[in-house]
Amino acid sequence: MEIVLLGVNHRTASVELRERVAFSPEKARRAAAELRSRGVLSETLVLSTCNRSEVYGVPTETPLETMAELERYFAALHELDPALLTGNLYRHRDAGVVRHVFRVAAGLDSMLLGEAEILGQVRDAYQAALEFGATGPVLNRMFQAALEVGKRVRAETEIGTRPVSVAFAGVKLAEQIFGKLAKHSALILGAGTVGEQVVEHLSDRGIARLMVANRSMERAREMAARWNAEVVAWSDLESALCEPDMVVSSVGAEEAVLARPMVERAMAARGNRALFLIDLGVPRNISADAGALYNVYLYNVDDLSEIVENNKRARASEIPRVEELIDEHILKFQTWQSGVEITAVLRDLREKMAREREGFLRERLASAENISAAERERISRLAEELLERVVVNPVARLRGVHELRQRLADLEAVRRLFGLDQEKP
């Protein structure tokens, strides 16, 4: 029972190539159907995201032939010159495939280490293949295990907990202060790329109310329309400060937009209700000493960048723990796999013995004419019994080995010694 994987990802291929080998859901279904009807794979699953295009499968031929066949098909399906793929593809077999898919689900193979989105994408890909009937016992088992790995990694390690983008760090900090943002409001000053990302995250997290203010009223209206926000006149900035729980500022201005006295007056008017200020402007939009005011939390771009850098390091330091968890699940999967393998080997062995017995009896009894049909039947049964008795102990021993490496070695030995591989139809 082999598993193969062929794919490209952000590490091996440029974005141009990744775009060309992306699978739409229809294309994924078509590939699954064709690969099976052509007898290349008995089970298939296509995982295609912006950073990867991968085909998982259980081969019907020997893995090497299948791999070559799969590669040709991959190029043909995407209408690519196969030469374009050389050097950009990776191929894995068996344990390599298992480790790869577990690492993908854990977020170790992602561009942004530990990101959570990939787990949902793996789940969707698996669901789609399952519903299409493209998977079978092996891939089902492997992908269920991968999803479990992903879930455990997120619950038991810190690889995905800390924000690693400036915008998201700002939003997570807001949540550390206010809890859920569903009853809170934010005021956005000016417009910048990061500021815009913050707004997107805030909307994602269900912020109740957004307000925008800009020096140019026109620009403010435009932003308000895009984000479904309210417009605050630039001249009313000070009075507007009484309301929001957080202010995100990215204004291109030489001097501070929010000076300490202004924030101080606002805090007095707010009855010191906590105010979270994110200053994304360079030069800074909010006087640094405003951060010393009671219940004011002020973060500038550098503060957030430093947090992000620390968090990236913290995520990287979690890799060994994640790998440990992955190893544990690989072992579990291989144990299951070897159990299935034992059953297959024993079935092959019995079939081979049956063939041998019949051939032997046919040969030896052909010339013996004075043996009645009943006696022939009896001899046949005795021969069968004898063979059963010969293998009963080896079979028990084979099943009795619990150490995985030993078990795989035994299986291999049985296959080799009895020549089970060559005769496989």
Add this chain to the structure above:
Amino acid sequence: MLHGVPYEDLWGSLSFFGWMVGLIYLGLELVHRGRSVGPFVLPFVIILFSISHIRDVSPHPTPARGTIFALHITLSILAYSAFALAAVLSAIYLLQNRLLRRRKPGGTFWRFPALDVLERMSRSSALVGILALVAGTVSGFIWANRLHGHYWNGDPKEIISLLMLVCYATYLLVSRQTAWRGARAAMFCMFNFALVLFSYSIVNIYLSRYHRFY
């Protein structure tokens, strides 16, 4: 403590205290749906249990006591436990607030509950404490009246209990409405707990005539 309310000695009352802290925390966890405070509360409970097991309980004759008395003890210890929990939550609040204000959040910071959640949990806990203390004190007065014929005995325990009520009620008010909300309110909550500890220790052992262990 296999039978009824543990009002025989300090150790039993401490053990009971521990149980109550755990119980109230579970309640808070259910109401506020935040579980990350648990690890900070648990050591507290364990310490209380450990202290309560330092000494074997020596059974000694007890004067006849009734339901009201048992109620008085239970409610008072419940109140103290709730106040203890409010203090722990306020301490975590202060820690979290400090990390946020220094702009160097790291370590376990990201797994901590939000300031707002801590504040609300602390307030709920203080509210539970106040309600339990009011009921406990009232039952105490009733019991005192039965025993001595009058409600007010001028015992230091009575005075400090009323003081605690006033302080915690003030905390509830301050933490919600005034310019002191936030870190200052949290510090006030911890100061209030110092009062509880004072009542539980010095007042019991040296000052009060009627309250020996709780």
